[in-house]
Amino acid sequence: MADATKLRNDFYDAINGEWIKKAEIPSDHSSTGGFMDLVDDVDEKLMGDFADMKAGKLTNDDPLITEFLKFYDVAANFEKRDQDGATPLKPFLEKVEAISSFEDLNKQFKDWILTGFPVPFDIGVEPDLKSQGKTKLNVLWAEGGSLILPDKTYYDKGNQAGPQLLAVFTQMAEKLLTMVGKSADEAKQIMADAKKFDASMAPFKKNSEEMSDVAKLYNPIEFSEFVKELGEFKVGDAISDLLGETPKQVIVTEPKFFENFTKVVNEETFPAFKNWLIVNTVTQLAGYLSEEFRQVSGTYHRALSGQKEAMKQQKSAFYLARRTFSQVVGDYYGKKYFGEKAKQDVHDMVIAMTGVYKQRLQNNTWLSKATREKAVVKLSAMDIHVGYPDKMEEVYKRLQTTAVEDGGTLLGNVQTFAKIFTEDQLSKYNKPVDKEKWEMSADTVNAYYSPEGNLICFPAAILQAPFYSLKQSASENYGGIGAVMAHEISHAFDPNGALFDENGSLHNWWTETDMKEFKKRSQAMIEEFDGLPFAGGKVNGKLVVTENVADDGGLSCALEAAKHTDDPDLKAFFVNWARVWRSKATKEYEQLLLSIDVHAPAKLRANVQVKNFDEFYETFGVQPGDGMYLKPEKRVQIW
Structure with missing residues (x-):
């Protein structure tokens, strides 16, 4: 455990400072840390498996993976790409240059x-x-x-x-x-x-x-x-x-x-x-x-x-092929490295977390009975996607790679596939929305809430340490994946998600008084972050408000769940919360995210949010005058 004085003055740095000093950002990365470490691990596993399949060391009986590997081969054939030079681009460029009028x-x-x-x-x-x-x-x-x-x-x-x-x-x-x-x-x-x-x-x-x-x-x-x-x-x-x-x-x-x-x-x-x-x-x-x-x-x-530096050739070819066959590669990863048993375990954990959220909504003191009841209806109707999809999208079965020996080029294949994907998307016009469709592949280290689908999704790749592991205590898991789960659930009640009903329709289900109070509390969250210095710039509180409201709600519910485990350890809970956000990034990348990212910088997500919880002060003995102290009247609690 880090020095107590450090913990009270800069919690994030006390937990992650030593790691940050030693961590080196790989030359082909713009950041390293919690999320990126998992991304690298997933990449290594998948690239290793696909190399073994090509070498005949690993069997494959999935025709979609076979097609992916064919395309991967075309992408990785730099000898042919160098030989062709600009030639594959010429027909496309000529088509544009031939345009002489609208x-x-x-x-x-x-x-x-x-x-x-x-x-x-x-x-x-x-x-x-x-x-x-x-x-x-x-x-x-x-x-x-x-x-x-x-x-x-x-x-x-x-x-x-x-x-x-x-x-x-x-x-x-x-x-x-x-x-x-x-x-x-x-x-x-x-x-x-x-x-x-x-x-x-x-x-x-x-x-x-x-x-x-x-x-x-x-x-x-x-x-x-x-x-x-x-x-x-x-x-x-x-x-x-x-x-x-x-x-x-x-x-x-x-x-x-x-x-x-x-x-x-x-x-x-x-x-x-x-x-x-x-x-x-x-x-x-x-x-x-x-x-x-x-x-x-x-x-x-x-x-x-x-x-x-640019990504190494082989890895860039892998990324390109994986991006095209995203759900196919994700399905392989999810089934091999996550499996049905873990899928059920995590699904049960999400159900438990929605139960905590439901209880908090029912006990809420600032919402009227009518709005509370509708919020619970919305929560109960929420769909849960865990691990990997139950079915493969049909569009992937239409992707047929033209191999190099058959005259295929990377650009030619990419454009053919782009046309297939565009046709598929446009063909859905005026047809019912497929609620089973995943917006992320299972090998993605992330999670999301869809307001128009009223669903939460936790891909397999994020469901590993430090977010989640059977080797971690329940308190650590709640400080990691539990907070992420509750964060995504909270998006249903952030300033954007709160405008959608249980069917995912943009339609106001709040009383006027309740919405006014919600906006007031959201404004307090804007003010808590707005203007905070970071990477030579300042945080835009309005840009990051929805994610911050979700972080606040997520941490609150995960904390509640951790407190009700058999052996709660709130130190471990808060420490893992700070650990999952550890990150070291280039200044350029930090400045870019400050301008366009709806998430607050990682250090501020870790540090500012915990200041809103009395349990944090009690656990670490934070007092007035400490860097982590925030006056009680300034602490923001929404959910």
């Missing part, structure tokens, strides 16, 4: 979308957040086009990181353009136009804080009105064709963007827009080419994250 683009818009070519707006099929009743339908959604920089705030005049990152992106893009045959002068002109077009979109985009407010993303407009807003993009018929019918409406996440669309995209801006298309095509697809292209095309990402 009319040209409109004619091939359907194929353009299916092939994944860039456009200055995104359309997709996702659940209707306001569908009433248990059967929810998938509808058409639209969002503004992606920017070069990570967030709109990077375009603000006072943001020094913006111009620095844009300079890195410019240098990278110009280099890639010369590698596909452009002269240095041509590359400069193309990139100058692309930046001009990119900057013209930025004022009408939402920033990360605005995008984190789910209720304000739901803006239905008539389809005819949406098509009219697209101006020169006369693609109403093409969208109807893609969906198999003409939609009545579109849910728009960024209304301001589409209201101003014709200011950005018009006949006058067409030349700059076309060069923006060229830059996006080259930068997005270069990583599937030769080693030189892969190294150059990763420059911007590495500058953004502070990662010193």
Whole structure:
């Protein structure tokens, strides 16, 4: 156990300080620590298994894994990738360069979308957040086009990181353009136009804080009105064709963007827009080419994250193939390294945790009886996904790799698969939402709550030490996975999740007085974190409020559960809470997360949250004047 004085002054550092001093961030990582250690362990297991399968040391009788391995071979064949150079990209680039007007683009818009070519707006099929009743339908959604920089705030005049990152992106893009045959002068002109077009979109985009407010993303407009807003993009018929019918409406996440669309995209801006298309095509697809292209095309990402080197070739090929066959690889991992018995054990633990939450809701003192009862109904209706899915998505059975010896290239296979996935997604339009679908694969070290599905999901990969282990005490497990489980349950009652009912519909089930009190308490959580210094910047309390409310609720419920075990050890509980958040990251990565991540920095998640609990003060003897002391009236308790 760490020194008592240290524990009372900087709890996170007292638990993790020695580890942080010694820990080294691998050159191909931007961070190391709790979560990342588990990621590395999962990678090692899977890469080892797949290498053994290729060598005939491990048998495989799953045709989907066989197909994954074929694609993995294509991705890992750097000899062929280097030999081909820019050749696989040429047909895609020529297609973009052949566009001479919006009319040209409109004619091939359907194929353009299916092939994944860039456009200055995104359309997709996702659940209707306001569908009433248990059967929810998938509808058409639209969002503004992606920017070069990570967030709109990077375009603000006072943001020094913006111009620095844009300079890195410019240098990278110009280099890639010369590698596909452009002269240095041509590359400069193309990139100058692309930046001009990119900057013209930025004022009408939402920033990360605005995008984190789910209720304000739901803006239905008539389809005819949406098509009219697209101006020169006369693609109403093409969208109807893609969906198999003409939609009545579109849910728009960024209304301001589409209201101003014709200011950005018009006949006058067409030349700059076309060069923006060229830059996006080259930068997005270069990583599937030769080693030189892969190294150059990763420059911007590495500058953004502070990662010193690109991933090694074999690992990058594995990541690429695994990303494409995500559920297939996840299913293999879950069944081999987690299994049915553990799946049931953890499911029972989640049920127990929802029981604790239910009890706390029933005993809540600031909610009215009507809202309490509805909250319990929502909790009781929550679906639980643990370990790995019960069924494989049909779309993976359609992926057929064209091997190198049959004339296949990595980029060719990637684009074929992208088309299959896009067709599959769009085919779900106006059909019931599949509540069994997993948004994460089982080999992902993470967990999530889906407000529109009212479900929580705990993939197999996170269900290991230090989060969960039979070798750890019950108190340690509750400080780790228990708090994570309750955190995800708490998302049903965070400032976003609380707006959805038990069927996952965006519909207010609160009394006016209760919602007012909830907002007041959430505001206290915003204030507790807002402005805290970190990585040379300051925390945006509004950006991180939903995750902080979930952390507060998760820790509260896990603590309650730990106290009711046979041999509660609250020291072990709090220590493991701090341990799971241990992290060492590059300054660049910390600054990036500070701007765009809805989670508070790891150290603050560990330190600030425990200050809200009387049990922490009692367990470690924290007194006024200690660094970990917070006055009782400042302590935030929501759930």
